[in-house]
Amino acid sequence: MTPPQRRRRHPVPEPVPAPPPAPEPVEQEEQEEGEKKNPERLYIITGPDGERAPLDLVTLIVARAEPPSSATPEQTAVLRMCGAPLSVAEVSAYLGLPFSVVSVLLTEMLAAELVQARAPIVRQHLPDRSLLEAVMHGLQRL
Amino acid sequence: MDFNGSDTIPGPRAEDHLPQSTTAAAKIVIVGGFGVGKTTMVGSVSEIKPLTTEETMTQAGIGVDDNYGSETKTATTVAMDFGRIRITDEVVLYLFGTPGQERFWFLWEGLFEGALGAVVLVDTRRLEVSFEVMGRLEERGVPFVVAVNTFPDGPRYPLDDLRSALDLAPEIPIVECDARRRASSRDVLMTLMRFLHALALSNGLA
Numbered sequence: 578m579t580p581p582q583r584r585r586r587h588p589v590p591e592p593v594p595a596p597p598p599a600p601e602p603v604e605q606e607e608q609e610e611g612e613k614k615n616p617e618r619l620y621i622i623t624g625p626d627g628e629r630a631p632l633d634l635v636t637l638i639v640a641r642a643e644p645p646s647s648a649t650p651e652q653t654a655v656l657r658m659c660g661a662p663l664s665v666a667e668v669s670a671y672l673g674l675p676f677s678v679v680s681v682l683l684t685e686m687l688a689a690e691l692v693q694a695r696a697p698i699v700r701q702h703l704p705d706r707s708l709l710e711a712v713m714h715g716l717q718r719l
Numbered sequence: 720m721d722f723n724g725s726d727t728i729p730g731p732r733a734e735d736h737l738p739q740s741t742t743a744a745a746k747i748v749i750v751g752g753f754g755v756g757k758t759t760m761v762g763s764v765s766e767i768k769p770l771t772t773e774e775t776m777t778q779a780g781i782g783v784d785d786n787y788g789s790e791t792k793t794a795t796t797v798a799m800d801f802g803r804i805r806i807t808d809e810v811v812l813y814l815f816g817t818p819g820q821e822r823f824w825f826l827w828e829g830l831f832e833g834a835l836g837a838v839v840l841v842d843t844r845r846l847e848v849s850f851e852v853m854g855r856l857e858e859r860g861v862p863f864v865v866a867v868n869t870f871p872d873g874p875r876y877p878l879d880d881l882r883s884a885l886d887l888a889p890e891i892p893i894v895e896c897d898a899r900r901r902a903s904s905r906d907v908l909m910t911l912m913r914f915l916h917a918l919a920l921s922n923g924l925a
Binding site: 581584585635696708710716717 | 737739741743770772801803811813830833834855858860884901913916
């Protein structure tokens with residue numbers, strides 16, 4: 578019996594980043610009506626400035642402060658669970674909220690200096706050999 | 720100690736807390752078709768009970784404009800299981816089991832871009848479902864190894880036959896595994912790390 582056959586592919590050069598799309602012309606009246614009719618949960622949790630910090634799934638989050646009295650339930654939950662470092666993915670899992678929503682929530686908390694972020698180790702053109710060796714030693718212990 | 724309903728607060732168990740000295744995390748992606756054993760592999764090597772992060776994909780009726788103004792949007796939730804291994808007091812490794820279809824990957828920004836590398840888990844009963852994912856990894860320049868999860872009822876091919884069927888570059892490792900067994904899954908990860916290490920050495924010489 579012969580297995581099905583695949584054909585290898587090759588790296589594609591990085592695409593030139595497309596210019597940001599022009600904002601869609603939306604009539605003011607229409608937009609206001611839409612907002613009133615359909616408030617999104619995302620909007621409620623994250624406030625009006627839905628900007629995202631460049632948070633990775635494995636950026637580690639650590640609490641820097643006690644929950645202030647003005648904290649939302651989600652912010653309080655994050656501050657409680659991030660007494661020890663915790664990845665954004667874990668925060669998302671424990672809160673039961675999508676990654677994108679948690680990213681926005683954490684971006685706001687970073688701006689308010691409620692939490693600190695520790696950037697992940699990412700693959701580079703020249704990978705860090707000592708890191709790879711540390712990972713191999715770590716796996717051998719399992 | 721906080722007695723104010725602390726049992727209702729979500730979060731990791733005390734024994735799952737990472738040390739304060741943990742400064743950085745790295746990630747590995749385990750990718751493969753539905754039912755190929757990604758979750759099983761994550762679970763067998765993870766030191767914590769696997770967790771799930773999810774993302775919602777909203778599909779506004781593509782090419783359909785007669786529903787303009789109505790509230791009909793279909794939201795699909797895509798889940799990704801992950802686990803964790805503490806490497807040192809400073810470094811922690813996360814393993815993500817992700818669906819093979821590329822249309823899901825953009826949901827988690829940087830999932831593959833920042834990963835140290837990937838494990839493509841294949842099932843010999845449905846080898847072709849892994850073709851697309853391998854091609855995408857090759858195009859994106861993500862280093863990967865292939866692990867053949869052996870199912871009792873799956874056809875057994877010699878690894879050399881699978882290597883040529885998958886048209887793997889000669890340096891890409893292909894190994895058999897039993898994703899249910901921790902030692903076997905760990906060996907797959909070791910194979911990936913050795914491969915990455917060899918790549919680092921050859922790049923360093925260039």
